[in-house]
Amino acid sequence: MNRESDNSNIKKTPVILTVGEKKIRAVIYDNKTGRDVLSRLPYTITLNRYEMDYCGTLKEPLAYDEKEKHNGWKNGDIDLAGNYFSILFDGEEKSQSYTDMITFGRIEEDLSIVKGLGGTIKVTITPAD
Numbered sequence: 001m002n003r004e005s006d007n008s009n010i011k012k013t014p015v016i017l018t019v020g021e022k023k024i025r026a027v028i029y030d031n032k033t034g035r036d037v038l039s040r041l042p043y044t045i046t047l048n049r050y051e052m053d054y055c056g057t058l059k060e061p062l063a064y065d066e067k068e069k070h071n072g073w074k075n076g077d078i079d080l081a082g083n084y085f086s087i088l089f090d091g092e093e094k095s096q097s098y099t100d101m102i103t104f105g106r107i108e109e110d111l112s113i114v115k116g117l118g119g120t121i122k123v124t125i126t127p128a129d
Contacts, residue, residue, distance in 0.1 A: 042124050047123055048119065064102050079102060
């Protein structure tokens, strides 16, 4: 997937990311990684907050297609970066130096909600109603 594209033609599956009492609307894209995540729902992962994202090490690798790797991200992307699950909420303008990113979803809420979730969070992804 070329990061320059806007993903407007990709099938999207609505999901809910639950962190404590907060429910955040998101979509998962119809690509190899996205389909793998959807096949594991409900999917729970612990993430730590960093300057530009929430990131956590995968206990079990996610499937991916080499041709979907790209540089950088758009704020709001949900990405696979090596063996890391990332929710990216900032830094888009300086993200091109980050390589081998695979975007498999997107936050559909104001990103200020994500930024304020705390230091270490447990995220559970479930189908949207």
